[in-house]
Structures are given as C-alpha cells and as structure tokens.
Amino acid sequence: MSADFSPSCVLVTGGAGFIGSNFVHTVLAEQADLTVINLDNLTYAGNLSNLASLKGDRRHVFVRGDVADADLVASLLTEHRPQALVHFAAESHVDRSIHGPDDFLRTNVQGTFNLLECARAHAQQLAPGGFRYLQVSTDEVYGSLEPDAPPFTEQHRYEPNSPYSATKAAADHLARAWHHTYGLPVLTTNCSNNYGPYHFPEKLIPLVIHRALLGQALPIYGDGQQVRDWLYVQDHCRAVWRVLQAGVPGETYNIGGWNEKTNLDVVRTLCAALDEMSPRADGQSYAQQITFVADRPGHDRRYAIDARKIERELGWRPQETFESGIRKTVRWFLDHPDWVRDVTSGAYRQWVSQQYGAESV
Numbered sequence: 001m002s003a004d005f006s007p008s009c010v011l012v013t014g015g016a017g018f019i020g021s022n023f024v025h026t027v028l029a030e031q032a033d034l035t036v037i038n039l040d041n042l043t044y045a046g047n048l049s050n051l052a053s054l055k056g057d058r059r060h061v062f063v064r065g066d067v068a069d070a071d072l073v074a075s076l077l078t079e080h081r082p083q084a085l086v087h088f089a090a091e092s093h094v095d096r097s098i099h100g101p102d103d104f105l106r107t108n109v110q111g112t113f114n115l116l117e118c119a120r121a122h123a124q125q126l127a128p129g130g131f132r133y134l135q136v137s138t139d140e141v142y143g144s145l146e147p148d149a150p151p152f153t154e155q156h157r158y159e160p161n162s163p164y165s166a167t168k169a170a171a172d173h174l175a176r177a178w179h180h181t182y183g184l185p186v187l188t189t190n191c192s193n194n195y196g197p198y199h200f201p202e203k204l205i206p207l208v209i210h211r212a213l214l215g216q217a218l219p220i221y222g223d224g225q226q227v228r229d230w231l232y233v234q235d236h237c238r239a240v241w242r243v244l245q246a247g248v249p250g251e252t253y254n255i256g257g258w259n260e261k262t263n264l265d266v267v268r269t270l271c272a273a274l275d276e277m278s279p280r281a282d283g284q285s286y287a288q289q290i291t292f293v294a295d296r297p298g299h300d301r302r303y304a305i306d307a308r309k310i311e312r313e314l315g316w317r318p319q320e321t322f323e324s325g326i327r328k329t330v331r332w333f334l335d336h337p338d339w340v341r342d343v344t345s346g347a348y349r350q351w352v353s354q355q356y357g358a359e360s361v
C-alpha cells in the first residue's frame with residue numbers, strides 16, 4: 001500500500017464557518033507540522049470568533065477574501081505553495097436559497113469554477129502527484145429518498161431539488177470535469193447533516209437549542225416527519241482529512257453517521273437533553289415550546305447515507321453516537337453564551353423575522 005498523502009500546507013476555504021472552523025481546529029490539533037491558509041470572506045455565517053483560540057498560532061494564516069476572486073486565489077497559491085486545497089466555502093442554508101438564490105450561484109458555482117481553474121494552474125507548477133483538490137459536498141445533491149429506499153451510495157443519480165443543492169451539484173460536476181478533462185487530482189466527499197460546536201443558529205439543531213433557552217417557540221416545518229441522517233461535525237472533519245490523505249483522485253466518498261432521525265425526534269431529543277442539563281425555571285419540559293409551522297417549499301422528505309465505501313476503503317468510521325454527540329453539542333451551547341450572543345445580533349434577527357415572523361425575534 002502506498003504511503004498516505006501528507007501535505008505540510010493546505011489552503012482551506014470557508015474556514016470561519018461551521019464545518020470549516022471545526023476542520024481547522026481538528027487538523028491543527030492533530031497535525032503538528034501543518035500550516036493552514038484560511039480563505040473566507042466572512043459572510044453572516046463566517047465568524048472570526050470561531051477561530052479565536054488560534055490567535056498567535058503561526059500555523060494558521062487567515063485571509064479575508066472571496067473564493068471567486070481569481071487574482072487573490074492565484075496569489076495565495078503562488079505565495080504559500082499549498083499541496084492541497086480543501087473547499088468548504090459555500091452559501092449553505094436551504095431556506096435562504098429559496099428566498100434568494102443569486103448568492104448561491106455566485107459562491108457555489110462561480111466560486112468553485114474559479115478555485116478549480118486556479119488549482120489547475122497551480123498543480124502544473126508542482127511535481128506530479130504533489131497536489132490534491134478536495135470538494136466538500138452534501139448528500140442533498142442526491143435528492144429525496146422514499147421511506148423504504150436504501151441509503152444513497154456513491155452511484156446514486158444526482159437529483160437536486162433546492163436552489164442550494166442544485167448549485168452544490170453544479171459545483172460537484174465542475175470538479176468531476178476538471179479531473180476527467182484536465183487531470184486535476186480531485187476528491188469529492190458527500191456528507192449528511194452535521195451538528196456540533198460553532199453551528200450557526202439558523203439550522204435546526206442550534207436554532208432549537210437557542211430558542212428553547214430563550215423560551216421561544218420551536219418551529220417544526222410541516223409534520224416533522226422528514227428524515228435526516230445526522231453526523232457529529234468532528235467525525236466529518238476527520239473523514240475529510242482521511243479522504244485527503246488516502247482517497248483515490250477522481251473518486252467520491254459518502255460520509256454519514258448511520259443516524260436517521262425524524263425532525264420531530266431530533267427536537268424531542270434536544271428538549272430532553274436540555275430538561276436534564278438546564279431545566280426550565282417552571283419545571284416544565286422544553287417540549288412544550290414545540291410549534292408546527294408552514295412547511296418549506298419543495299421540502300425533501302428523506303436523506304440517508306450509505307457510508308460503507310469510506311469505511312471499507314479508508315478505514316474511517318464515526319466516533320460519536322447521536323446520543324453522545326447531542327449531549328456534547330448541548331453542553332457546548334450552554335457553555336458558550338457569548339458566542340451565541342455575538343452571532344445572533346444584527347443580520348441574524350433580520351433573518352429570523354423574515355423566516356418566522358416579526359413576533360418571533
């Protein structure tokens with residue numbers, strides 16, 4: 001078996017967001033000789049406070065900028081000569097993509113195109129096999145599963161249904177084509193729903209924790225019977241690193257936690273954890289705050305990942321169960337009220353008012 005690919009410098013995009021910042025923390029903690037160049041333009045979803053504990057660490061270089069800026073990306077590649085580019089940056093929220101898809105086209109499609117072009121020119125300057133590009137994608141590109149259908153394998157057809165998943169699918173197709181046509185060493189990962197520290201409270205799990213503690217309604221779209229397959233974020237980060245090290249260029253790897261849950265079950269589990277770890281003053285359960293609201297247009301019914309390929313070929317498997325991951329997540333949010341306060345000011349309140357009604361802010 002050949003030795004693992006082991007870069008000393010990696011350009012990470014979107015490393016101030018939820019998964020990207022967890023990835024930066026995880027790899028810097030585990031790879032002593034690694035330098036990370038972190039390119040992020042700090043949209044509403046990117047927060048430098050996610051990276052505060054890295055202040056003064058010379059192995060982390062933060063650059064504020066746009067992945068669609070060709071001059072900037074080319075100059076970063078020339079200056080730092082990374083051996084890998086791990087592309088997390090994206091507009092990532094389905095509900096926002098329904099209200100305004102333009103930014104999704106720009107960042108997810110145009111931005112990925114730009115990175116691929118810059119990476120192609122850069123790889124030509126390095127020895128063969130000296131560079132890898134990793135495209136971080138989602139299970140949502142596969143579309144919606146029937147209740148009894150087997151989970152998505154890597155062979156599943158792309159059938160994106162939301163503006164978000166359509167732009168991620170377009171980006172994945174570009175990455176595939178850059179491998180097939182130009183020989184760029186591209187690896188693609190398609191992961192299920194993540195949760196954990198630094199999760200922006202517009203997504204279901206952090207939104208529910210945040211609103212529960214404020215005594216607000218916990219909005220469940222439609223009948224709450226939609227199914228998602230949940231993975232603790234650090235498990236995802238380790239899987240991405242494993243694919244970068246040992247994946248075969250041109251291949252796709254599905255990443256998931258074998259944790260299919262209905263939304264209603266997820267919210268009830270969160271309420272039970274909060275009841276135990278931070279009980280309501282009146283002694284009642286947080287579950288009393290659950291409220292059913294209008295469904296998301298075009299809401300995908302079920303996602304589920306078959307993660308056997310990455311386990312079989314690369315030896316990765318999740319370390320957290322859903323129960324242990326949820327408890328760690330609730331604990332993290334209870335311990336970081338300042339982080340929550342910082343990220344839920346200004347633009348966040350505007351979004352909540354638009355999505356859930358002015359009275360819910």
Ligand code: NAD
Nearest residue numbers: 014016017018019041042043045046066067089090193194
């Ligand atoms: P996020 O929205 O929390 O973070 C995205 C980050 O990208 C932010 O820091 C933002 O500032 C940055 N960004 C956005 N546009 C940019 C631009 N034009 N230039 C530079 N930076 C820009 O997203 P996330 O949940 O951390 O997701 C990261 C990646 O993982 C995305 O590609 C997403 O599709 C994928 N993914 C997410 C999940 C999930 O459950 N969250 C699951 C599977 C795959």
Ligand code: TYD
Nearest residue numbers: 094193202203204205219220221226228263
């Ligand atoms: P979300 O966290 O937005 O992730 P995704 O849409 O990418 O799967 O939503 C997870 C599920 O929770 C999804 O089925 C929509 C549902 N949901 C609600 O029921 N209420 C909410 O307020 C939010 C944000 C999501």
